[in-house]
Structure formats: C-alpha cells, structure tokens
Amino acid sequence: MDFEIVFAEAVKQLLASIQRRYHSLIFQTTVEQLRFEPTTETRNRKPLKRPTEIGATWELRLGPNNRFRVLYEVLPESREVHILALGIKRGNRLLVGGKEIEL
Secondary structure (H helix, E strand, O other), rough: OOOEEEEEEHHHHOOOOHHHHHHHHHHHHHHHOOOOOOOOOOOEEEOOOOOOOOOOOOOEEEEEOEEEEEEEEEEOOEEEEEEEEEEEOOOOOEOOOOOOEOO
16 A cells, blocks of 8 residues: 655755756655655665654655655654655765755
C-alpha cells in the first residue's frame, strides 16, 4: 500500500534556492524513493540521529554527488510522508533556504 507524499508549504519556497533544472529530479526521486517503504534504511535514505528543529526524523540524499537533502517525517498510522525541508549539502554544511541547519 502506498504512502501519500505531502509537501509542506515551506518546501515550495525552498525550491527557489535550488536551480530550476533540478526541480523535476528532486520531485520525481522523492516520490519514487518514499512512496512504498519510507522507513527502510538504504544507502541514500537514513534515519537522523536526533530530530531536526523542524521535526524531520529521516533524510533522503539525491541528485548529482548526493548534494541535495530531503528532510522528512513518516506518519505510519495515516500512511503519510511529510516532506518538511529541502537542502543543499556543501562540504560538511547543510543549507536549507540559505540557512545552515544541524543534523
């Protein structure tokens, strides 16, 4: 049974900080990777050691050199995946909307 992917309103604004040519890649990969087993750990999908300040408990890495991060939480009882933020990994820093966030 599929999970419904729900994008937070803030994610649409965060897309503006990412080059337009990557928008469809981010959307497609997110849906493909999280629709069926969002809580199964893989090479590019990992639980966070502690929840972020925005409430995300999981991270999906994608894109060229895995430089994009999709931060999300899973609500298994309602079969929903809430996409809370998109970020860009630069070195050892994760930037979400131009602001550094700690994982």
